[in-house]
Amino acid sequence: MSFAQDRLELEGSVKGYEGKIKLIFNIVGYNHEVDMDNEDVTYMIDGKFRYEKKLEGPTLLSIRIRPEITENFDPQSFESVFIWVDNKKMTLKAEKGNFEYSDVTGYSRQDDNEKSKNYVGGRLIAYHQNIDSLLKLKTQRLKKKQINLN
Structure with missing residues (x-):
């Protein structure tokens, strides 16, 4: 029982x-x-x-x-x-x-909450890495334009 x-x-x-x-x-x-x-x-x-x-x-x-x-x-x-x-x-x-x-x-609800936080956290990290890469690329292009103008 x-x-x-x-x-x-x-x-x-x-x-x-x-x-x-x-x-x-x-x-x-x-x-x-x-x-x-x-x-x-x-x-x-x-x-x-x-x-x-x-x-x-x-x-x-x-x-x-x-x-x-x-x-x-x-x-x-x-x-x-x-x-x-x-x-x-x-x-x-x-x-x-x-x-x-x-x-x-x-408790399964807490387990599900942890999985959601980890999923969202992982997505946010990937998003921030993509933004950082785009900003670096844009900065490099701006530097090249400045060099070509001088």
């Missing part, structure tokens, strides 16, 4: 963080607004965390890393990611400085 998962269980690992670091979790509503009134806080200990929550159904979750502000505080250490979640066992793996590119497994 198979039982449906009744809550989100997210196990996370973020390489590069040591000590106790604050994490803030917010549900993102259908209107794309982050629910700031009902945020959950947990702590990542030496790069590891666990987050559990009963969800009403599939939703987008915002996760923000908020280290303590100290004398040598680096504002770049404020990192965040948005992931699709549901009442399932999921895992998140990431590295400090690249949290927005976390590898999340355990």
Whole structure:
């Protein structure tokens, strides 16, 4: 007999963080607004965390890393990611400085989202490479015209 998962269980690992670091979790509503009134806080200990929550159904979750502000505080250490979640066992793996590119497994909607982001990202890279090539070609032609005019 198979039982449906009744809550989100997210196990996370973020390489590069040591000590106790604050994490803030917010549900993102259908209107794309982050629910700031009902945020959950947990702590990542030496790069590891666990987050559990009963969800009403599939939703987008915002996760923000908020280290303590100290004398040598680096504002770049404020990192965040948005992931699709549901009442399932999921895992998140990431590295400090690249949290927005976390590898999340355990839910097909998030997998599809990753495939879409990778596809679009690859297309954008190819597009930018084509534009760069065209600009270089145009610059070379302009230089040749200037040389011929002199």
